[in-house]
Structures are given as C-alpha cells and as structure tokens.
Amino acid sequence: MVTVSEAVEERRSVRQFIPDKPVPLDVVRQLVKKATRSASGGNTQPWHLYVVSGDKKVELTEAVFHEMGEGNLGDAPEYNMYPIECPDSYMVRRRKVAKDMYDLMGLKRNDKLGRVNAMRRNFEFFDAPVGIIVTVDRVADRNGWGHTGMLIVSVLLAVECFIMTRSLTFFRNFTSTL
Ligand SMILES: Cc1cc2nc3c(=O)[nH]c(=O)nc-3n(C[C@H](O)[C@H](O)[C@H](O)COP(=O)(O)O)c2cc1C
Numbered sequence: 234m235v236t237v238s239e240a241v242e243e244r245r246s247v248r249q250f251i252p253d254k255p256v257p258l259d260v261v262r263q264l265v266k267k268a269t270r271s272a273s274g275g276n277t278q279p280w281h282l283y284v285v286s287g288d289k290k291v292e293l294t295e296a297v298f299h300e301m302g303e304g305n306l307g308d309a310p311e312y313n314m315y316p317i318e319c320p321d322s323y324m325v326r327r328r329k330v331a332k333d334m335y336d337l338m339g340l341k342r343n344d345k346l347g348r349v350n351a352m353r354r355n356f357e358f359f360d361a362p363v364g365i366i367v368t369v370d371r372v373a374d375r376n377g378w379g380h381t382g383m384l385i386v387s388v389l390l391a392v393e394c395f396i397m398t399r400s401l402t403f404f405r406n407f408t409s410t411l
Contacts (some may be wrong), residue, residue, distance in 0.1 A: 234394060235394045237390060237394075240394050241390065243393065244389060244393050247333075249359055250355065250359055250361040251360070252360040252362065254362060255286075258284075258286070261286075263366075265388070267340075267387070267391045268387040269282070269384065269387075270387070271380075271383050271384040272380070273351065273377060273383070274380055274386070275375065277373075277380070278380075278384075279370045279372070279377035280367055280369055280370070280384050281368045281379075282367055282388075283366040283367075283368070284363060284364070284366075285363070285364045285369035290358065293364075293410075294357050294358070297356045297404075297407050297410055298353070298411055300407065301353075306406070307407055307410055308409050310405065310406065312405075314402060323333075333349070335348070356403060356404070356407075366411065367384065367388070369381045
C-alpha cells in the first residue's frame with residue numbers, strides 16, 4: 234500500500250489507461266467512502282459524486298460525441314476555467330503544458346485535426362474503466378467550491394494509493410448532456 238506522502242509525491246495526470254483492466258465496483262465504493270471523509274466547512278459536504286463505468290460510461294461519451302457531431306460545442310460555461318484577464322505567469326505555464334503534451338503526442342502546432350482528436354480523448358476518459366463525476370451543489374458559493382476541491386484531492390490521493398487517475402474539466406461544457 235502506498236503512503237499518502239508517496240501518493241502526493243507520485244501523483245500525476247495520466248492520459249492513457251488500460252481499457253480492459255476493470256476496477257471492481259467495491260474498490261471504487263471503498264475509495265469514495267474514504268474520500269468523502271474529507272473536511273468541509275460546517276460539515277456541509279456541498280458535493281455530489283457520480284460513478285460511471287461500463288455501458289453507462291460509453292453512453293455518456295457517445296452522447297457528447299453525438300452533440301458535437303450536431304455542431305453543439307457545449308453549453309455556455311457556468312464559470313470561467315481561467316481568469317478572464319489571465320496573468321502572464323499563468324499563460325506561460327498553460328502554453329508550456331500544452332506544448333509539452335502535444336510534443337509528447339507528436340502533434341504539430343498546425344495539426345488542428347490531431348488536436349481535436351486529442352481533446353476528444355477527454356470525453357473517452359482516456360480509456361479509464363471508471364469515471365467519477367464530481368459536481369458542486371448550485372446553492373454553494375465559492376467557499377463551498379473550495380471544499381469540493383478538497384474532496385477531489387482526497388479522491389485523487391485515495392485512488393492513487395490503488396490505481397492511477399486524472400482530473401478532467403472538459404465535461405463541464407456538457408452539463409446538460411450529463
Ligand atoms: C480541476 C482540474 C481540471 C483538469 N482538467 C483537465 C482536462 O480537462 N484535461 C486534461 O488533459 N488535463 C486536465 N487537468 C490536468 C492538468 O493539466 C494537470 O494537473 C497539470 O498539467 C499538471 O500536471 P500533473 O497533474 O501531471 O502534475 C486538470 C487538472 C485539474 C486540477
């Protein structure tokens with residue numbers, strides 16, 4: 234068993250999973266149960282978790298691809314992923330991570346189709362056998378979002394002790410499809 238310190242140190246975003254290596258549902262249940270021990274102000278627990286796997290996961294991916302095929306590029310975002318006035322220091326990091334990622338995939342800057350296909354992999358959960366969709370209760374304000382962030386870290390670390398994981402925000406654009 235990996236310790237929490239090791240999990241913190243080793244954590245990284247994995248963008249390719251072994252599709253036919255199923256994760257037993259009771260392992261997922263245990264992990265979620267552990268992670269939801271996470272602290273929240275006033276113990277409000279302003280989050281919801283939805284676990285998808287098997288046919289449901291495929292159905293979700295197909296529903297998003299269907300929407301995209303119909304020209305729907307997503308709902309109007311309910312929040313900004315990045316500050317509207319993104320500080321230069323953030324932009325430097327964003328550009329670097331994007332460049333590093335595309336270089337690793339062997340994708341050229343002008344390879345638009347390649348980049349779209351790479352983006353689509355998000356909706357395929359990068360072949361992960363299980364996806365956990367975390368939502369924040371709409372009544373929660375920014376403070377509650379922070380509490381949910383703490384829950385997500387707990388999920389990532391708890392999972393990391395057993396299995397690899399990664400966080401995805403791409404689904405935020407398809408909340409109505411979800
Ligand atoms: C809330 C959150 C959402 C993210 N969403 C995505 C995503 O949609 N797609 C993606 O490829 N990476 C996503 N990432 C991963 C980041 O790009 C990654 O954490 C960052 O580049 C640092 O790399 P590392 O996690 O390997 O240390 C997300 C990370 C966080 C914390």
